[in-house]
Amino acid sequence: MSEMRPGKFQYLPLVIKYLLIINGVIWLTQVGLSKLYGFSLADYLGLRYWGSEFFRPHQFITHMFLHDEGNFLHVFSNMFALWMFGATLENRWGPKRFLNFYLICGLGAAFCHEAVLTYDNMTLAKEAQRFYDQPTLDNFRFIVNKYNLDRLHGFVEAWGRLPPDSDMLVWQTKHFVSDFVEQYKNVPTVGASGAVFGVLLAFGYLFPNQYLFIIPIPFPIKVKYFIGGYILWELYVGFQNNSDNIAHFAHLGGALFGFIMLKIWRERSDPRS
Numbered sequence: 028m029s030e031m032r033p034g035k036f037q038y039l040p041l042v043i044k045y046l047l048i049i050n051g052v053i054w055l056t057q058v059g060l061s062k063l064y065g066f067s068l069a070d071y072l073g074l075r076y077w078g079s080e081f082f083r084p085h086q087f088i089t090h091m092f093l094h095d096e097g098n099f100l101h102v103f104s105n106m107f108a109l110w111m112f113g114a115t116l117e118n119r120w121g122p123k124r125f126l127n128f129y130l131i132c133g134l135g136a137a138f139c140h141e142a143v144l145t146y147d148n149m150t151l152a153k154e155a156q157r158f159y160d161q162p163t164l165d166n167f168r169f170i171v172n173k174y175n176l177d178r179l180h181g182f183v184e185a186w187g188r189l190p191p192d193s194d195m196l197v198w199q200t201k202h203f204v205s206d207f208v209e210q211y212k213n214v215p216t217v218g219a220s221g222a223v224f225g226v227l228l229a230f231g232y233l234f235p236n237q238y239l240f241i242i243p244i245p246f247p248i249k250v251k252y253f254i255g256g257y258i259l260w261e262l263y264v265g266f267q268n269n270s271d272n273i274a275h276f277a278h279l280g281g282a283l284f285g286f287i288m289l290k291i292w293r294e295r296s297d298p299r300s
Contacts, residue, residue: 039110040117041124047106050092050219059095064084069093073215074137076144081213091133093217098283105219113223114228119233128229128288132281134220139280148212155204162197170204174211179203224261225285227254232289258282 039047053068057134060066073092096104117125148227152174158166166184171179182203186196230237231254238247258279 032132038114038121040114040125041092042117042129043110045115046113046219047107050102050106050112053092054094054102057093061096067096069096069215069217073217074140075215076212077141078080078145078148079213080148081215084156086215087134087137088130090137090215090217090257091219091222094219095217101218105223108223109219113226115234116229127197128285129226130290132225132285133219133222135283135284135287136224136274136277139283140221140274140277143274143276144217149191151208151211154292155208158204162200167200167204174207176220216277218274220274221281223260224281225288227257228282228285229289231255233285284286 057068060068070081072086072089072093074086094105098203105227108227113129116128151174154170158170164183167186170176170181171183182200186200231250235251237250237251239253240247241253261275261278262274265279
């Protein structure tokens with residue numbers, strides 16, 4: 028690794044410090060508003076699918092300063108990774124370049140997430156239309172199983188015991204599917220993970236042979252293997268049909284835009300790293 032000894036105040040560089048403060052204050056505000064008034068900032072500042080009636084352009088920026096208000100680990104893990112890997116980058120680049128890099132990675136993550144949301148919502152709309160045209164138990168079961176709609180499994184079982192030509196049954200199932208299509212379109216996305224993944228990628232690219240000690244791994248591991256493996260895992264999980272409510276392709280989008288920025292800047296790792 029290149030020789031670099033941060034000064035007294037550079038262990039918490041300027042931009043990192045303010046990002047930690049801003050994200051922490053906003054998260055506490057989210058928690059307070061939710062508990063005291065039942066008000067969710069994510070409903071207004073979280074990133075929505077562009078086809079949602081609640082989408083606003085400012086959400087491309089604001090979403091990356093919000094986190095899941097019911098999950099302290101979400102904000103803590105993002106901010107810890109930002110400090111752990113980002114402090115070295117800010118010391119190397121300076122505050123202006125680091126802030127630009129961070130925001131561009133966050134925006135890139137949001138654009139990639141919007142692309143995935145577009146594909147997902149168009150796919151769901153086609154599947155819903157197929158069910159509207161042919162409201163059969165098999166078509167309904169397909170949607171329930173694919174999107175893990177556990178609350179409707181009981182209804183699927185009941186359908187098997189009812190006359191298939193029941194008008195009330197058809198109306199109810201179409202109503203369920205229509206509601207789900209709208210809900211799916213309106214879910215907000217929050218978190219700095221996309222921008223942080225850009226920071227992870229940059230650290231791994233510039234300092235690939237640095238060693239990390241990661242619990243519970245009982246031996247040190249080089250940064251390039253850890254971050255490379257992490258990105259491959261995100262890619263694998265992103266293509267699985269899961270319901271973990273994590274925007275895996277937003278993470279990958281942040282890493283992708285981070286890599287593009289490094290290439291544009293023609294950053295290179297020190298040959299001694």
